[in-house]
Amino acid sequence: MPSSRIDPASDRSVYRQIADILRGKIESRELPPGGQLPSESSIVADYEVSRVTARRALSVLVTEGLVTAEHGRGWFVRRQPPVRRLSSDRFARRKEGKAAFTVDMEANKRAFAVDVLYIGRGAVPAGAAEKLGLDADAEVIIRRRRYLAEGQPIEYATSYIPLDIADGTPIAEPNSGPGGIYARMEDQGFVFERYDEEITARMPSEEEARILTLPVATPVLHLVRTAVASGRPVEVCDTVMDAAAFVLFYSLPAR
Amino acid sequence: MPSSRIDPASDRSVYRQIADILRGKIESRELPPGGQLPSESSIVADYEVSRVTARRALSVLVTEGLVTAEHGRGWFVRRQPPVRRLSSDRFARRKEGKAAFTVDMEANKRAFAVDVLYIGRGAVPAGAAEKLGLDADAEVIIRRRRYLAEGQPIEYATSYIPLDIADGTPIAEPNSGPGGIYARMEDQGFVFERYDEEITARMPSEEEARILTLPVATPVLHLVRTAVASGRPVEVCDTVMDAAAFVLFYSLPAR
DNA sequence: AAGTGGTCTAGACCACGTT
DNA sequence: ACGTGGTCTAGACCACTTT
Structure with a gap:
C-alpha cells in the first residue's frame, strides 16, 4: 500500500x-x-x-x-532524445563532398533529416552584424533550417553570410551542392583559417520551444560560430540545440 | 485598474x-x-x-x-549573476604563478572568492576512473571547491588526480602553491599536451541547486575536462556552472 | 459514456520576517 | 501582531481521448 x-x-x-x-x-x-x-x-x-x-x-x-x-x-x-556528439574536429573531417552535419550524423550512426525553413535575403541581426563587420542595417543571405534525429527536432540553426560572398551563388539556394556552403566558399578561393565558437545555456524562448517541440523546463545550448577564411569572417551560424540531445567536445592544445 | x-x-x-x-x-x-x-x-x-x-x-x-x-x-x-567569459586559451595564459581561475577572473575584472569544500583521498567516480585509466575501486586525491563571483556562487568543481601523482605533495593540500596544481605537476616533470573538454547542459540536481543556491528552473553547464600531460591523463576536473553566469569561448583551427 | 487532464474557487492552518 | 509566502482540502466545471 x-x-x-x-x-x-x-x-x-x-x-x-x-x-x-x-x-x-x-x-x-x-x-x-x-x-x-x-x-x-x-x-x-x-x-x-x-x-x-x-x-x-x-x-x-x-x-x-x-x-x-x-x-x-x-x-x-519523457523519452530522452538520441544524443549527438559534436567533436571539435567536425570541420576538419568535412571531406568527400559532405557537409559537416552529414559527416557528424554518420559518425554517430543516426537517422537524420533537415527541414529548410528559409533561405534568402534578409536583415542581419545586431550580434551577427558586429561579428561579420557589417553595418547594422546591412542585408545578408540567411539560411535557416531545422535538424531532426530519428524524427525528433534537436537543432535550429541560422546562418548569416555577407551578400558579396553568397548572393547569386549556390550558397543562396536551398541545395548548395556537394560539401555544403563551405565548399562553395572554397570554390571562390577562400581558405578557411578557424572557427570561433561561443557557447551558452539557457531556457528557451517560447518560439524556440515551439520549433524544437521542447516541453517546459528543458534547457537549450546556444552556440554561435564565426567562420573565418582568408582573413575575414565569412559566416556567422547561430545554433539553438535541445540540450538533452547534445554533448560538445573540444580538444585544446596546451601550448 | x-x-x-x-x-x-x-x-x-x-x-x-x-x-x-x-x-x-x-x-x-x-x-x-x-x-x-x-x-x-x-x-x-x-x-x-x-x-x-x-x-x-x-x-x-x-x-x-x-x-x-x-x-x-x-x-x-531575479537578479542576473555577473557573466564570466571562459576563453579556450585560459590555460595557455596560465602564467606568472597564477592558477587559471585567477587569471581568468582578473581578465574579467571581477571580485571573486573560492570556498574549499573538501581536499583529500576518496573513491574515484566511474566516469573519472575511465578517463584516468584507473580501476573502478581506485582511490584518488579529490579537490572539491566552490567559486563565487561578487558574492554569488557560480561554479562547483571537483578534481580527481591519481594518487601516484598527488599523494603526499602540495596537490593534496588546500593550498597547492603558486600556479596551482598544474604548476606542481610541471615541477614533477610533466609536460602538458592538451585539455579535452566535454560540455553538456541540463537541469541541476537538488544537491547542485543547493550548493550553487540556484532557484528552480535554472540550467547548469556541465564541463568535464581531462588534462593530458606527458602522454597520460593526469587530472579529471568535473565542473558544474550556473549557466546564466558563463559564456564559453573556443577557437578551432580549420586544419 | 467513462476516464483523463486543465482550470478555478473558497477556505483553512502553518511558518517565516518585520515591526 | 501583522503581513508575507507554503501547504493542503473538497469541490466544481470544462476539454480531450478512448471505448
Whole structure:
C-alpha cells in the first residue's frame, strides 16, 4: 500500500514525498521512458491526498523535465532524445563532398533529416552584424533550417553570410551542392583559417520551444560560430540545440 | 485598474494572462531586477481571482526563471549573476604563478572568492576512473571547491588526480602553491599536451541547486575536462556552472 | 459514456520576517 | 501582531481521448 510511505508529519511536504516516490520509480526504470504514470485519481486514492496535492507532485517532476501530461490520455515519462556528439574536429573531417552535419550524423550512426525553413535575403541581426563587420542595417543571405534525429527536432540553426560572398551563388539556394556552403566558399578561393565558437545555456524562448517541440523546463545550448577564411569572417551560424540531445567536445592544445 | 486587462472568456487561461502582464512589467523594467512583485493578496484583489490562481501565475514565472519567492518577505524579480567569459586559451595564459581561475577572473575584472569544500583521498567516480585509466575501486586525491563571483556562487568543481601523482605533495593540500596544481605537476616533470573538454547542459540536481543556491528552473553547464600531460591523463576536473553566469569561448583551427 | 487532464474557487492552518 | 509566502482540502466545471 503506497500510502504507508507517506508521512504527513514529516518535514518534507506531502507533495514532495509523492514526487520523490515517483521519481524513484522513473530512475529505477520501474516506470520506463514513454511509460504511463498512475493517473491523478489513482494518486488521490493511493496516497489519500487531494487532487491539488497529487497534481503538485506531478508538477515537480514536470519542472525537473522527467514527465509530461497528455490531455485526456494521462501522464508519461519523457523519452530522452538520441544524443549527438559534436567533436571539435567536425570541420576538419568535412571531406568527400559532405557537409559537416552529414559527416557528424554518420559518425554517430543516426537517422537524420533537415527541414529548410528559409533561405534568402534578409536583415542581419545586431550580434551577427558586429561579428561579420557589417553595418547594422546591412542585408545578408540567411539560411535557416531545422535538424531532426530519428524524427525528433534537436537543432535550429541560422546562418548569416555577407551578400558579396553568397548572393547569386549556390550558397543562396536551398541545395548548395556537394560539401555544403563551405565548399562553395572554397570554390571562390577562400581558405578557411578557424572557427570561433561561443557557447551558452539557457531556457528557451517560447518560439524556440515551439520549433524544437521542447516541453517546459528543458534547457537549450546556444552556440554561435564565426567562420573565418582568408582573413575575414565569412559566416556567422547561430545554433539553438535541445540540450538533452547534445554533448560538445573540444580538444585544446596546451601550448 | 489591472483587472480590466483580464478576460475570463479568453482562450488563454486567467493565470497565463496574469503571468503575461507581470512578465511584461519585468521585461519593460517597470519591475527591475531585485524589485518586489505585488503580493499574492494584492493580485487576488486586483485581478479578482482566487489565491491558487494568483500563485499559479507566479509559478509560471518561476519556471521561466524570472522570479523567486522569499518566505515571509514577498516575490522578487531575479537578479542576473555577473557573466564570466571562459576563453579556450585560459590555460595557455596560465602564467606568472597564477592558477587559471585567477587569471581568468582578473581578465574579467571581477571580485571573486573560492570556498574549499573538501581536499583529500576518496573513491574515484566511474566516469573519472575511465578517463584516468584507473580501476573502478581506485582511490584518488579529490579537490572539491566552490567559486563565487561578487558574492554569488557560480561554479562547483571537483578534481580527481591519481594518487601516484598527488599523494603526499602540495596537490593534496588546500593550498597547492603558486600556479596551482598544474604548476606542481610541471615541477614533477610533466609536460602538458592538451585539455579535452566535454560540455553538456541540463537541469541541476537538488544537491547542485543547493550548493550553487540556484532557484528552480535554472540550467547548469556541465564541463568535464581531462588534462593530458606527458602522454597520460593526469587530472579529471568535473565542473558544474550556473549557466546564466558563463559564456564559453573556443577557437578551432580549420586544419 | 467513462476516464483523463486543465482550470478555478473558497477556505483553512502553518511558518517565516518585520515591526 | 501583522503581513508575507507554503501547504493542503473538497469541490466544481470544462476539454480531450478512448471505448
